Amino acid sequence: MSTPLPTVKPSRPRLLSGMRPTGALHLGHYHGALKNWVRLQDSHDAFFFVADWHALTTQRPSGETLARHTYDMVTDWLAAGIDPERCTLFLQSRMPEHAELFMLLSMCTPSSWLARMPSYKDQVAADPELATYGFLGYPLLQAADILLYKPAGVPVGEDQAAHVEVTREVARRFNRLYAPEAPVFAEPQALLTETARVPGLDGQKMSKSLGNAIAMRDEPEVTAAKIRTMPTDPQRVRLGDPGDPARCPVWPLHQIYSDDATRAACETGCRSAGIGCLDCKQPLIEAIQREQAPWRERAAAIDPQQLRWTLELGTERARAVARKTLREVRGAMGLAA
Template identity: 35%
Template sequence: MADNAFTPRVFSGIKPSGGLTLGNYLGAIKRWVNMQGPDFETVYCVVDLHAITVWQDPAELRHATREVAAGMLASGIDPEKSILFNQAQVPAHAELAWLFNCVARLGWMNRMTQFKEKAGKNAEKQSLGLYAYPSLMAADILLYHATHVPVGEDQKQHVELTRDIAQKFNHDYGVDFFPLTEPVIEGPGMRVMNLRDGSKKMSKSGESDMERINMTDDADTIAKKLRKARTDPEELPVSFDGLKNRPEAKNLVEIYAALADITPDSVLNEYGGEGWGKFKPALADLAVEKLAPISTEMKRLLDTPDEIDAILARGAEKAEAIANPILERTFDIMGFVRSRR
């Protein structure tokens, strides 16, 4: 199979650990919605197997899985246009991950910065899964022969590992079977920062709820958080360069740009020279307009979990129709006897 024979296909996923935030929406889900269409087949996944690299309460994991799915659906992921499922319902993910554990090199895994960041000084006490999960991430992507993965800058290293694994597999077995997946990193608002400290990424696990916009927040809460977001005493500059060394101001301008689908410079063409008393209410109104309908639909879906489960089940069947033949061919290439088909 030659490189140019690969179907243009997007794969990406979100881990169900804690609630969804504005960062998840602008950094991932909104982009996924926009990628639905004729240019790509789109496969989107709640990556629940990744969540258990640290211990999860079973009831909370079930709820978080449904909440992520509800957020994706409410934001515009259409199960008629995209494949939407949760990872644990497609066993091929775990099977291919083991095969890739035997392709990936220890030195590659040791270079993964996210393990070092998450493990900190207690690396010896962490699960093997936390160390090896980039191999599972590679399996998630290559199980669908995904050609493109929309990611934030902090995940680019994992796509590079995916390419290394694909290249080594193809070289070792003399095939051109797995594509060299391309990361897609573009657009404003890709790294949404903390509303109280612009030097930190917006996080589900921050100490104060005022640090983030939750995708389940209602209109009043969204407006309140943005009106109270930390800023600085200076007025807005007339160009984006003027936001250098002003992290809180830069963050709010980028949030506005991403919500409005315009560039940060376009935002400043309208608000440059204005004070926060004009800009923050405008940002709050825009955010309520874009986000409140999503939180309302999320609530409806979460009140009807059977509807979410049915969509995930149908998505898993569609996912397996792509994944299982690719897994079987991988086993064949590697020399396994598979006589029970």
């Protein structure tokens, strides 16, 4: 069975966003990006891609890890409600067009623009192994990823806004140098959206590498065990000690998952030592389990072969758009047709 190609709806503004394949996603990915993608797929002509080349700029995954992570991640996209009939899903590494535009843009992008990126300087200082040509160039690869599709907007968190700004500078410079009369690229806007920062089980940012994550598809008992063992207000040593939610890593999860009444009851119970921490955690456990249940159900119904087809078809649809832009770029640069 094949999935029909999504219909192009030019009346909707185009947007593009990607994620590095990190394997099964966690609640931080869902609330930080994916939930927003699900919403945007109805209002926009949305292109979502697996940024697997980007993963190689900072990691050397072994064997089939990257491929497995790719399919696990896209499974979570679909489980969360991303619908390949309403948007275009594709795989960066199946698109040599991204590499070609990256190379062509490198002819007119000053290397100083890349070397000054805070993400480059900080990470290379922490890990000199990262001082590769690929890692230096990754904001330019990101610019190529974006500009190929001429999106009106790129949904990003604040930490990625600088990268969209570089993309805009690259587009401006290309247009000025090669296409002053008829600009090839439009400058995309960063779509800064309010997203919830989900704390991990230790109160730090939720991250798979820190081992503090609740996966989107964790089984109910796994979720319950993880939350029950979360640390709480360190000054609430005994049941009779009053606590302060502001000191407790569990509390930010209540702010995402609990309604006003539950939060009020937990806060009062905490401050008066009227409830224990396990009582406080129980409504949270149930709310997260309720959120996870449909994700697990949808993921279980996904046929792996169908998933590959979905990505294959989306990649072909993306390629048609990318090739059109590349023809314009090659023409503007004077390359033979």
